[in-house]
Amino acid sequence: MRVRQQREGGGPAIVPERDLAIDLARFFCLALVVVGHTMMVSPVLHPDGTVTTENTLGLQRWFGAVIWVLQVMPLFFVAGGITGLQSWRRLRARGGNAFDFMQARMLRLIRPAAVLLACMYTGLWAARLAGVDPQVVQLLVTGAGMPLWFLAAYLAAQLNLPLLAALHSRAPWLTLTGLASLVVAVDCLRGVLPLLAYANMIFLWCAVQQLGFIIADNLRLPLRRSALVGIIAGGNLGLGVLVLLGLYPGNMLVNLNPPNLSLLFLGISQAAALKLFRPGLSRLASAGWVRRLVAVAGRRSMTIYLWHLPLLAAMSGLLLLTGFPQPAGGSAAWWWGRPLVLLAVTALLLPVLALFGRLEERPTASAHARSRPAAAVVTAAVVVFIPVSDAALNGLTLGLLGGGAACFALAALLLGRVPVRTAADALPDGSGPALPRPPLSANVEP
Secondary structure (H helix, E strand, O other), rough: OEEEOOOOOEEEEEOOOOOOHHHHHHHHHHHHHHHHOOOOOOEEEEEOOOOEEOOOOHHHHOOOHHHHHHHHHHHHHHHHHHHHHHHHHHHOOOOOOHHHHHHHHHHHHHHHHHHHHHHHHHHHHHHHHOOOHHHHHHHHHHHHHOOOOHHHHHHHHHHHHHHHHHHHHOOHHHHHHHHHHHHHHHHHHOOOHHHHHHHHHHHHHHHHHHHHHHHHHHHHOOOOOOHHHHHHHHHHHHHHHHHHHOOOOOOHHHOOOOOOOHHHHHHHHHHHHHHHHHHHHHHHOOOOHHHHHHHHHHOOHHHHHHHHHHHHHHHHHHHHOOOOOOOOOOOHHHHHHHHHHHHHHHHHHHHHHHHHHHHHOHHHHHHHHOOOOHHHHHHHHHHHHHHHHHHHOOOOOHHHHHHOOOOOOOHHHOOOOOOOOHHHHHOOOOOOOOOOOOOOOOOOOO
């Protein structure tokens, strides 16, 4: 249903409804990532006192086949392309520009990340001062910082969205083909220039995001269910051929960082699956309890994503220090304990969401505040990607956690607050869609 809100003149205004099917798909992806990580993180304390981590789930024989189906990261970017394109077009209709879009996207993503980095830096330095072995601290830094790569990749794709949307409006298939060609070129050269492989953190995920654009517009292609099933099968068949030829590993987790062409084929299959099952997802998402659950999780999705792995790593480390019985990874006792681990991580997330979840809310200023200068927005983007690039190329360290927190905080200061345009100044004739008065709801992708 549509949500009615009041114009400043008192009349009702129709605000575009959220796509409940896309919200439910993103909730499913988030839940799957959290559950998957609880089965991957398994620290091991050796007799000589050293500590290592073991990816228990990844060591299972059946893991390669399962992760082929459950590697949902491409679906995240497909959904982000759908909601991002719609959000960008509404912002532009209200008189906003690309820098307004970039400002809002960066604020939503970097504010919760800045707090996470600061808390991790403070907590781990306290652990060092308390006598915790530096090796254990570095292990926690490396493991807990893993979600940050997604933040960097998603932010890069979203910051390029206005440009890619313009190209999409002129030549959608040519734009997608061009991005796919860049992905192939990088894959061909990564053997000679290994660092070039990280360029696909931009090209690959922007290409997958374009698939979301295509779904959002439908491009006048009312595909039948049989055609969508054929696309799903074709995407997986193409991926299978690449694997059988030995061009890429069959393990989709290995293909994730840095990403490669295999994930584009996976993204094509998942985009078609999303379109195929969208009517069923809409019916399921319309149930009251599902809608409420998805809405609560959606308003705090980035906080959940960023914090769940650091909390899991910290909990696992503390259990090692206390001598709590640790069943061997992959044993029956270990598997039976996974639901308890998931429950414990969920319990730890609740106070974090209460304390820091509001940082995801769209910050607003007065109704007539001016947008930030383009130079401030571009500078903020550069400041954010300096520590992110360092972490991608050289690995995350305790010092980089502190530097990253400082850079993210500086970027947030540069970006300021997102101005709110009223109905009266949305369009020259005052006929533009109304916005709710501050404070706005949390999700900046309505």
